[in-house]
Each structure stands twice: as C-alpha cells, then as structure tokens.
C-alpha cells in the first residue's frame with residue numbers, strides 16, 4: 001500500500017515529538033510536513049527541538065532535516081499532506097479555528113486537543129470502545145460544507161485508563177463511580193528536571209481536568225441519534241473525579257471504586273477484562289495484542305514498571321478487591337503520551353483509514 005502523507009501541527013512539543021517518533025517506521029503513514037508556531041517556523045526540525053528533545057530515541061533522520069512550517073499557513077501545509085495530526089498548544093477558540101480551517105481545506109484532522117471534543121458531530125475516539133461514532137462524520141462534513149475534510153479527536157489522557165476498564169463491565173450496570181487520577185508531568189508537556197516544584201511534591205489541581213474526567217466518558221459511552229447527525233452522551237453513570245499531578249515522568253494511574261446494579265463476582269470481572277478484544281477484526285498496526293492486562297502482584301501496576309505494556313498502548317490493571325462502600329475497587333494505568341495522546345491518535349487514524357474516511361488526496365479530489 002502507498003503510504004498516506006501525514007502532517008503534524010505542534011510537531012515540536014511533547015505530543016508532537018511522540019508522533020514524529022512513532023511514525024518513523026509506520027507501515028501506513030509517513031511524515032511529510034511538520035508545523036509549529038512562527039517561532040519555530042523556518043528552522044530544520046533538528047534545530048527547532050535541539051535543546052528540548054524529550055524522547056528516549058534520537059530524532060528520526062528523515063524528520064530531522066524537514067523545515068518546520070508555520071501551522072497557520074494552511075494552504076502551504078495542505079499541499080504536502082493527505083491529513084494532519086494536531087497537537088498545538090493554543091487557546092480553545094484558536095485551536096478550533098485552526099483545526100476547522102484545515103478541515104475546510106479538505107484535510108482530515110486527528111486532534112489531541114480538547115476544543116472540538118464535545119461538539120456533537122465530532123467523534124471522540126477510543127477506537128476499542130466507540131469505533132461506530134465515526135458514522136457522524138458525514139453530518140459534520142455537511143455542517144462545514146466540505147466533502148473530504150473532518151475533525152476527529154482523542155479524549156483526555158486522564159480517562160484513558162479507567163474508561164477502557166469500565167467499558168467491558170457495562171453489562172453489570174455501573175451506578176456510581178469514584179475515580180482519583182495520579183497524573184505524570186509529561187501530561188503537562190513538562191519534564192521533571194525543569195519542573196523543580198514537583199520534586200518531593202504533588203499538586204492537587206489540574207485546570208479543567210476533573211470536569212473532563214467526569215464528562216468525556218459519557219460522550220464515549222453515548223449513542224448516535226437516529227439520523228447519525230449527533231452523538232448523544234449517555235445519561236450516566238455519574239463519575240466523581242479528583243485529579244492530582246504527581247512527580248512521575250510518564251503514566252497516568254487511576255484508582256477506581258464502582259457500585260453496580262448487578263454486582264458481578266471477581267471472576268466475572270477478570271473474565272470480561274481478559275476477553276475484551278474489540279478491534280481484532282481491523283488488524284490495526286498500533287493495536288496491542290492484549291488491550292487490558294491484569295497483574296496479580298499486589299503492588300502493581302506501577303508507572304516505572306508497567307507504563308510501556310503493549311508498546312505503551314495497553315492498559316495495566318491490578319488490585320481488584322471488594323470495596324466496603326462501593327462494590328469493587330481497582331487500580332489502572334495508561335501511558336499518557338502514547339495511549340493517551342500520540343499513540344491513541346495514530347490508532348484512531350488507522351481505524352479511520354480502515355473505515356474509508358482517510359484516503360490519499362488524489363483519491364478524494
């Protein structure tokens with residue numbers, strides 16, 4: 001298959017660097033354009049990130065020599081690519097305006113940003129859970145008066161661990177959920193060595209995160225309306241979330257307590273997790289062989305030991321036990337810049353390609 005040409009908006013940032021790294025040897029996509037703010041535009045990618053390359057592997061050779069473009073120069077970027085990943089750090093309104101401008105230029109946009117997430121005709125994807133929500137894309141195209149462009153988004157990284165764990169348990173009708181998240185510094189685009197306030201400390205506030213952690217799962221568990229013009233969020237279950245920044249490099253860990261209408265036994269829960277393979281039919285390159293991995297050791301999962309499970313795309317679970325107030329409680333962990341950002345958006349792009357929404361520009365013109 002001829003590879004699709006991908007552009008990356010916000011290529012110099014934490015998520016952008018992950019995207020560049022993950023796309024290095026991708027079987028379906030290749031990096032064709034890199035864009036960021038006007039400050040980085042005009043430099044080679046290697047120069048633009050020279051003093052802030054945070055990945056463990058070196059800058060991929062092909063990307064290193066690409067000249068970074070100004071992301072606001074939409075037609076110049078559009079000419080070179082079939083679709084874009086967006087990972088810019090801008091205000092909400094500016095981000096939405098930029099992403100819609102790319103969509104109106106007939107480019108699919110796969111976004112890590114929150115601006116378009118709650119729009120009813122924008123699919124917010126965890127591909128294993130709501131791949132059917134992409135059916136709303138034709139309605140979004142009608143709203144924007146376009147034929148081939150669209151915006152699809154990834155959800156917030158904080159919910160990426162517990163929503164996958166709760167979804168296979170929906171048959172037991174969860175009634176109340178209480179979650180605390182312990183979120184890595186890379187989730188703020190930062191590293192420990194340049195964030196001294198985090199040393200030996202934690203910060204019990206992440207702006208907007210608790211609201212997103214409570215609301216976004218309901219959209220993911222929502223259903224399309226009758227004419228597939230909108231995703232209607234689920235009415236429940238209600239979630240109470242507290243989000244804490246902790247001195248961890250990578251990995252968002254969540255503790256979850258849940259009350260069910262039909263309280264399942266321990267074996268039933270473990271069985272549902274072990275047998276949750278919803279993407280098997282698609283054969284997507286970034287899909288981990290086992291999505292939900294339960295660890296029996298009582299001190300797991302731990303970010304340092306488990307964050308890279310399934311090349312950072314699996315969710316690690318542990319400590320399933322009865323709860324004296326709710327029914328069950330457990331711990332879950334996901335990699336926030338892999339599964340929670342760059343890897344998750346690449347998986348979404350793979351799904352969209354398989355479903356026929358991502359194509360070569362010449363096929364769509």
Ligand SMILES: NC(=O)c1ccc[n+]([C@@H]2O[C@H](COP(=O)([O-])OP(=O)(O)OC[C@H]3O[C@@H](n4cnc5c(N)ncnc54)[C@H](OP(=O)(O)O)[C@@H]3O)[C@@H](O)[C@H]2O)c1
Pocket residue numbers: 009010011012013014015016035036037038039040041071072087088089090112113114156157186187188189190336337340341
């Ligand atoms: N980090 C995570 O784990 C994570 C997870 C999920 C979602 N996200 C979301 O992903 C987005 C990026 O996060 P990040 O952590 O990668 O941020 P970051 O490290 O701060 O990177 C921000 C990127 O945006 C670019 N940018 C800034 N101003 C711009 C402008 N005016 N025009 C075009 N580009 C501009 C920057 O370019 P310059 O280098 O030129 O300034 C840089 O490439 C955010 O919306 C964030 O909420 C992050």
